[in-house]
Amino acid sequence: MDVMRTVLLAGSESTWLREHAVRWRFVRRATKRFMPGERLEDALKAAREVKQLGIATILTRLGENVTVAAEAQTVADHYIAAQEQVRAAGIDAEMSVKLTQLGLDLGVQTCYRHLTRIAEHAATIGKTVWIDMEGSGYTGVTLDLYKRLRAERPNVGVAVQTYLRRTNADLDTLIPIGASIRLVKGAYKEPASIAFPTRAEVDESYFRLGTRLLSEEARKAGVFLGLGTHDSTLIRRFEAHVGEHDVPKDSFEFEMLYGIRREEQQRLAASGYRIRVLISYGEYWFPWYMRRLAERPANVWFVMKNVFGG
Ligand SMILES: Cc1cc2nc3c(=O)[nH]c(=O)nc-3n(C[C@H](O)[C@H](O)[C@H](O)COP(=O)(O)OP(=O)(O)OC[C@H]3O[C@@H](n4cnc5c(N)ncnc54)[C@H](O)[C@@H]3O)c2cc1C
Numbered sequence: 001m002d003v004m005r006t007v008l009l010a011g012s013e014s015t016w017l018r019e020h021a022v023r024w025r026f027v028r029r030a031t032k033r034f035m036p037g038e039r040l041e042d043a044l045k046a047a048r049e050v051k052q053l054g055i056a057t058i059l060t061r062l063g064e065n066v067t068v069a070a071e072a073q074t075v076a077d078h079y080i081a082a083q084e085q086v087r088a089a090g091i092d093a094e095m096s097v098k099l100t101q102l103g104l105d106l107g108v109q110t111c112y113r114h115l116t117r118i119a120e121h122a123a124t125i126g127k128t129v130w131i132d133m134e135g136s137g138y139t140g141v142t143l144d145l146y147k148r149l150r151a152e153r154p155n156v157g158v159a160v161q162t163y164l165r166r167t168n169a170d171l172d173t174l175i176p177i178g179a180s181i182r183l184v185k186g187a188y189k190e191p192a193s194i195a196f197p198t199r200a201e202v203d204e205s206y207f208r209l210g211t212r213l214l215s216e217e218a219r220k221a222g223v224f225l226g227l228g229t230h231d232s233t234l235i236r237r238f239e240a241h242v243g244e245h246d247v248p249k250d251s252f253e254f255e256m257l258y259g260i261r262r263e264e265q266q267r268l269a270a271s272g273y274r275i276r277v278l279i280s281y282g283e284y285w286f287p288w289y290m291r292r293l294a295e296r297p298a299n300v301w302f303v304m305k306n307v308f309g310g
Helices: 002-012 015-021 025-031 040-051 069-089 108-124 136-152 167-174 199-213 216-221 232-244 262-270 286-295 298-309
Strands: 056-061 093-097 129-131 156-161 180-184 224-228 252-257 275-281
Touching: 002 286, 040 056, 040 069, 040 275, 056 069, 069 093, 069 108, 093 108, 108 129, 108 136, 129 136, 136 156, 136 167, 156 167, 156 224, 167 199, 180 199, 199 224, 199 232, 224 232, 232 262, 252 262, 262 275
Parallel strands: 056 093, 056 275, 093 129, 129 156, 156 180, 180 224, 224 252, 252 275
Antiparallel strands: none
């Protein structure tokens, strides 16, 4: 299991595979399960469909580690135009961005300028902008930029990863500022010196941090929690916890990836919980897709079925 995960995560960083595999037809076909299409229009169409089921959306244009300034500018312009389309379509969709897609590797100031523009525009249409959390080399700077922006405007949220040992300490500074937080287990390959190595520890960290973010102290500070997980055991534990502690249903939401555990998504919506699915689109999907395969090796067999099943 772990070997497979290591191989897939190493593959996600391969430039050769990224350039070649995206052209292989069976790989493109297999991605359909998690991604309605490469165009924003495909994502909006899927957002309209899930809306019928009482499910809101987060949209993300795939891309990371942009090294050309003009490209980062194009990405920021794209998100602003996409927010306009969301407004026009009347869909409850929020954007989620990666800071390295907005030029973080080129300079913190450039990235912050793009991020601010997107958040300012989002405020005009009453939406939140989410910041994805990337590999551990970016954790500190991502949280610094988040806190700087949060001091200026409330409509921004950030993902934090429960596999990182540092996250509990990070909450010490995020809770008092009333942060909007998406809690995820973490999708990158990290050493045991900084990340919990076993699944049980990551899951327990998830529950501990999640309940801390749902506490009265956090809610009073204005914290909003997105529980980004497909883990049924954890979801059941949170359902029990919020019931026992009278946590209002509008102080948190469940968040899942488009196409994964659809019945569970519908069950939560039907039970009166807020739920959003993250819909990805764009041409730069290879590293993201490999991380999805690494999360569940059974997905690799799904790809193989596409190879042999025609
Ligand atoms: C809305 C959202 C936003 C995210 N943002 C980030 C981010 O910013 N940074 C980051 O590092 N990670 C992010 N992730 C990914 C996250 O870190 C995990 O890698 C991913 O959610 C899998 O963990 P899990 O909590 O679902 O639990 P797991 O223990 O991995 O999975 C539990 C069960 O869910 C199902 N499942 C999980 N993943 C898949 C899959 N890919 N295909 C099919 N079934 C699956 C399986 O049945 C599995 O047994 C995000 C996830 C979500 C849902």
